[in-house]
Amino acid sequence: MTRKHTLPIVRLVPNLITISALCCGMTSMRYALIERWELAATFLLIAAFLDAIDGGVARMLKATSDFGAQMDSLSDMVCFGVAPAVVLHLWALQDIKRFGWAIALFYTICCALRLARFNTSLMEEKEEDWQKDYFTGIPAPAGAILAMLPLMVSLQFGEEALMVEKSWLLVIYLPLIALLMSSRLPTFSLKGHSLPTRYVLPFMLAAIAFILGLIIETWLVVSIICGLYILSLPLSALHAHRKK
Numbered sequence: 001m002t003r004k005h006t007l008p009i010v011r012l013v014p015n016l017i018t019i020s021a022l023c024c025g026m027t028s029m030r031y032a033l034i035e036r037w038e039l040a041a042t043f044l045l046i047a048a049f050l051d052a053i054d055g056g057v058a059r060m061l062k063a064t065s066d067f068g069a070q071m072d073s074l075s076d077m078v079c080f081g082v083a084p085a086v087v088l089h090l091w092a093l094q095d096i097k098r099f100g101w102a103i104a105l106f107y108t109i110c111c112a113l114r115l116a117r118f119n120t121s122l123m124e125e126k127e128e129d130w131q132k133d134y135f136t137g138i139p140a141p142a143g144a145i146l147a148m149l150p151l152m153v154s155l156q157f158g159e160e161a162l163m164v165e166k167s168w169l170l171v172i173y174l175p176l177i178a179l180l181m182s183s184r185l186p187t188f189s190l191k192g193h194s195l196p197t198r199y200v201l202p203f204m205l206a207a208i209a210f211i212l213g214l215i216i217e218t219w220l221v222v223s224i225i226c227g228l229y230i231l232s233l234p235l236s237a238l239h240a241h242r243k244k
Contacts, residue, residue: 010063017053020046028043028087029083079141088107092167101165117136147178
């Protein structure tokens, strides 16, 4: 009598988180179609959060698998490659018709190239020690949030805060973010870093303050974080060059 194959339910949790992120990316596009921009941006942020934790949960539960890795990559393409392009096209780029659609397509293509390169890098030879502290290019979730920055600024301060017409701002800004995603620019990665015990309490307090800020002034806090991340890009390149 053969033994039936079984799978512990707990090993399904990481894939369920990934599927939830995929649902959030699709829901973001749904709300963009009815011009509910705040909800569209919110669901994209939730998708980025879920994407950030699914890998850690998988490693913690010892539930990593090739299937999960492929599922995560496909979810990333929808959430961070397709959804931001669709949302921003409906928000502003459709005002400049076919040219605006070309800008949206360019962003999606660059995100696809970034994810494809990341997937193939997993099968290549072991990376050098200095490379473990960096991503190659802006990660797809960070790129999606940065792409949505003009929309989030307008939600916080109004469209007049953009200072220029939103469609023409995206003509310059969105391709730049897309190129940074598909580039070879080293960007800081926090994966694998540990925290000295004496900094645990300050870190927890800072994390609580950050969460409270997100609840009270979501778009202001996210806009500030995006601004700081953009400022960190030349610093990460310089740091990587010196470390190499």
